[in-house]
Amino acid sequence: MSVFGLGAAGTAALLVWGLAGLPSFGDFEGAYGQLLAHLTVPERHATSAVAVSTFDFRGLDTLGEEFILFTAAVGVLVLLRGQRADETVAAEPMHPRRPTADSRTLRSIATALAAPVLVLGAYVVSHGHLTPGGGFQGGVILMTAFLLVYLAGSHLHLAAIRPLSAMEGAEGVGAAGFALIGVGGIILAGAFLENFLGFGTTGNLVSGGVVPLLNVSVGIEVMGAILVIVGELLDQRFLVRKGDR
Amino acid sequence: MSFLPYAVAAWLFLVGLYGIVTSRNLIHLVVCLTVVQSSTYVLLLAVGYREGAAAPIYADIPTSRPVVDPVVATLTLTDVVVEATVAALLLSLAVQAHRRFGTLDPDELGALRG
């Protein structure tokens, strides 16, 4: 503990010293950000500077980030699979038909919300280049729709609509899709991840070139990856642990 | 007053680390790690803020209006995804630790020595 106390005191002092050099809150004059913001509409005909910055100017970072999510999903699959070898696993999950939620109100609301949330997710994904949102945010909302089905019903329902291989397939397709679009940039435009589609009219759904496509690709991948992760963690409830029963 | 956001970031950073060092529960440890993560988000977004500027979405504002820095938003977005995935991995490890050792206490894990 004393080791930590010493270290923390020193680090705190050094951090404050370093942070003191930053421009005052609200005075940031970074030219890079302003340059990107001013290039968004004229060059890419999209209205969300953040989306264009994420998928076009700094698209390589987003490709990497998307694959990190993919890696984590595969990692979770690897890390949680071990027990199948040395623990007795129920032939079927225990009590799969037992409803997840005990309250009828909760189940009703979850049933009612599942489809609208799906639509909302699709909206957020597809309009990412125009308004705040995009593939990552929309992908999470899409995933939530599936979780609402789980809340509304029982574990078995979730397993039926999100078979593991399909979700793995989805995340693979989404991840590879992004990279393939990047390669398309090489073939059709000259550089990896170069925007090679027509830019359309500002403010329309079809604008920004490949940015909407990348949004969709990321949305599928995020949905698949997070469903894999959440599904694996939820499955843990139903496996019999050695020593139980 | 203008230093406050940075101070918040530094505080979150250190308090999260304190939580990790003194943690007695692996889930608590992972959540403390997310606290440390949030310090970086706060710092990044605070760095990019411009007084009186709008959000960098031109859907309903003219392109001549000053906006906050979109690059830090991109950085934070990337950062959030990356750290959320690390948290997912760590939570899976916590689940496995509970299955193997029957406990979530890092003090009790003790399989590796020397």
Next chain:
Amino acid sequence: METAPLAVAIPLLGAGGLAAVATRLGRAGAEAVALAAAVAVTALCVALLVRTGSGLEVYWFGGWEPRAGTAIGVSFAVDAIGAGLATLVSALMIAALVVMWRYRETEAPHFQILMLLFLAGMVGFCLSGDLFNLFVFFELMSVAAFALAGFKVEEDEAVEGSLNFAVTNTIGSFLVLTGIALVYGRTGTLNLAQMGGALEAHSVDGLVVMAFALLAAGFLVKAAVVPFHFWLADAYAVAPTPVCLLFAGAMSELGLYAVARIWFDCFAGAFGPEADSLRLVLIVAGSLTALLGAGMCLAQDHLKRLLAFATIAYVGVFLIGLGLLTAEGIAGAAIYVVADGLGKAALFATVAIIQHRRRRVSELALRGQGRALPFTGALLALGALSFAALPPFGTFLGKSMLEDELVATGYGAVIAVLIATSALTAGAVLRVIARVFLGWGPAADRPRATEEETKPEEEGAPDSTPAVMFVPAALLLAAALAIGLIPGTTEAFRTAAERFVDGPAYGRAVLDGVSPTGLATASSYSAPAHSYLYAALGLLGAACAAAISLFVPGGRWLRTPARLLGSAGTALRGLHSGHVGDYVAWLVLGVALLGGSFALALT
């Protein structure tokens, strides 16, 4: 012209594709895809290496070329050192995939997917010219590594080792991110070249020092410099041995590469006059790491932990080379990294063979069991000689270049650290050979390490070593030898180092598209006579270390110094407790110490 992005895109596509078709390919199909991707990447990296020569190749993603000297998009800026590291990484990946084939049954293509992602992360890291992009690939590499370390999740220790690895390295990446925020706040850019220009134009204050300190601390966590090193032995001990091959030969050195890259291209201009004081800090940190690693290495019973601490020791040596902050230091460190990386990878492959044949990884439990494996023992002996930096191994060249440069910069005393590190690490391996293959040493010792069993594919131990495990080990050692024997390597490394340290030329090349002027080919290096003396000293020291650690438990004549060393050793070993909270506490103290010493040195 698209070589650089393809080197990253191919493994990513491979991983995504494998996941999309999941189990339909079967193990052979997945292995074939992974191997094909690794071979393709190696070929691309070699092409990059040949093309960059003494120049710099810049690639702008998304077609966003810089305008008016301001970078807009993300760039890959490849020089010979970066391309060379990428080639080493991908070559070791091929070796790791091949050795894994018989080491363990892997169901589904998840292992191959993770390996391809790991490869993409590491190659992108070596090639990138943008600070945040560096961070993204750093994270990709790390997350894949966490999953790979915990791959043998059916063993209890794998959970703990992977947890320690993940928590400490994630805190390291937060440090990097905080540094990025600081430097972005000052310079308003993320491109390394542009950052260098911007930092040089402003005066140096606490922010710049802390930005460099935080960035360096974060990358040094990955590199496992003391006191950030605690996670490494745990992670190596539990990861599948072919994966350790990659960790040791490639991953640990990448952290140091990043520190060197950001120093020469971003911060050197700003801190120019203070470089001498920084040199002292880095050399001290490197020496501490080298000695602690070497000492702990000798004290280990678990073969993989032994090699893990040897890795830490050599990271210390490389940090000393880097810390010299000169072209010659970089050249020596680069040769040493390549030769030692190949040697360590070969040693891990050999340990994989021992595990495959004898199902054990504890030196004491393996006593005498290696008598039937003479070729494996020979490989191990060659690895020990590589550690001892004997001619004609490439490690000898690297070590003597560093020794000469240490004298030239006034740090001649540090040569003792280099010799001690070689001696102790080689001594540890020699002791392993003596005990395992010759059966020497007292029989009564209890194995201290926990037993680690590989999952047997057949009942009982196999009768012969499969070629896929033996051949890569032998080839890696041959390559380590070749580095030292092929004429022209020293000139190439020196030219590459000259290019690496030239920050302003890097900036012009990246932002203005001005090709760097060709460098005169550097002169060849031939080790002076005293280097051979040092190498001989090292070998002698290794023999002594091996003998002492083999026999001292029963020896009566070294009691007092042994007991003193023993209690210090026990205390030191107690620090390596396996408890993640302790590791993080030391990490935070390390950050404070590093930041404090940078503050003192650089202001």
